[in-house]
Amino acid sequence: MPARTTSTPSASSAASAASTSSARSSASSSPVLRLDGLGWAVRGVPIVEDVSFSVGEGEFIAFIGPNGAGKTSLFNLISGIYPATHGSLHLDGADITAETVHARARRGLGRTFQTSSLWPGMTVADHVRLAAQAAAGPGASYRLWRRAERYEQQLADTLERTDLTHRADTLASALSHGEKRKLELAVLLVSEPRLILLDEPMAGVSAEEVPALTELIRSVHRDLGRTVLMVEHHMDVLLGLADRLAVMHHGTLLALDTPEAVMADPIVQQAYLGEAL
Numbered sequence: 001m002p003a004r005t006t007s008t009p010s011a012s013s014a015a016s017a018a019s020t021s022s023a024r025s026s027a028s029s030s031p032v033l034r035l036d037g038l039g040w041a042v043r044g045v046p047i048v049e050d051v052s053f054s055v056g057e058g059e060f061i062a063f064i065g066p067n068g069a070g071k072t073s074l075f076n077l078i079s080g081i082y083p084a085t086h087g088s089l090h091l092d093g094a095d096i097t098a099e100t101v102h103a104r105a106r107r108g109l110g111r112t113f114q115t116s117s118l119w120p121g122m123t124v125a126d127h128v129r130l131a132a133q134a135a136a137g138p139g140a141s142y143r144l145w146r147r148a149e150r151y152e153q154q155l156a157d158t159l160e161r162t163d164l165t166h167r168a169d170t171l172a173s174a175l176s177h178g179e180k181r182k183l184e185l186a187v188l189l190v191s192e193p194r195l196i197l198l199d200e201p202m203a204g205v206s207a208e209e210v211p212a213l214t215e216l217i218r219s220v221h222r223d224l225g226r227t228v229l230m231v232e233h234h235m236d237v238l239l240g241l242a243d244r245l246a247v248m249h250h251g252t253l254l255a256l257d258t259p260e261a262v263m264a265d266p267i268v269q270q271a272y273l274g275e276a277l
């Protein structure tokens with residue numbers, strides 16, 4: 001089922017991304033990411049079905065939908081954790097449908113997960129150092145002695161950006177949920193991904209920590225110019241960040257449009273919200 005839109009985002013429409021208020025793409029630029037009829041079925045049962053859309057450079061798309069709608073599964077398909085059983089996926093024009101998670105990461109696709117993916121017994125700084133070495137690729141350890149200064153600068157910059165400088169020597173297990181989410185972002189940022197997938201970054205985060213985390217995500221998008229796809233249930237968070245809202249429903253993309261248009265769409269309200277947004 002094609003997504004309902006008023007600004008016609010589709011598999012072949014990079015121009016739709018450019019029509020949004022803050023997308024930095026131009027109508028003529030190629031999309032960063034393009035999905036064509038992407039799907040995933042388990043033992044013949046469709047989990048994600050016929051999803052097609054394009055993401056413009058610098059765009060921010062937020063994914064909403066009820067529990068079990070297929071949002072995380074779609075992110076798993078995009079990042080390569082699940083193999084697509086239907087359709088195709090292009091990153092910067094290259095067909096990555098059959099590529100591994102690592103190959104996609106090397107192309108600049110990074111993601112975080114719904115549940116925390118940190119090492120409890122490792123410090124904040126060591127998480128970032130390890131990620132920096134991993135991002136530098138094979139041979140990084142051998143060259144480490146020459147690059148240590150650079151790593152330390154990268155570490156300092158990353159901790160400052162994510163507001164974790166004062167927690168550099170703290171074990172991950174001692175961090176608050178909000179700080180853990182910041183560290184996950186820090187780990188992601190050191191590999192300098194162009195396209196970032198955030199799966200429910202506010203999950204488990206206290207209400208007091210939500211504004212700072214929201215601001216961090218905003219600065220990753222606006223100041224660092226990263227293209228961001230984010231699954232999130234907090235509508236108040238999404239509405240201040242997203243150029244477009246994507247609504248997933250029963251594994252399909254029900255709608256993809258500006259937040260205003262999606263919120264005004266009676267089909268979306270009926271299918272997903274059951275009530276006013």
Ligand SMILES: Nc1ncnc2c1ncn2[C@@H]1O[C@H](COP(=O)(O)OP(=O)(O)OP(=O)(O)O)[C@@H](O)[C@H]1O
Nearest residue numbers: 042047065066067068069070071072073074114248
């Ligand atoms: N590996 C799997 N094998 C079989 N079914 C799966 C698998 N992964 C997900 N599913 C099913 O696919 C459906 C979509 O799940 P998914 O986690 O993608 O939804 P979601 O929209 O992210 O939900 P939530 O908001 O609760 O995280 C669910 O019915 C889930 O049980």
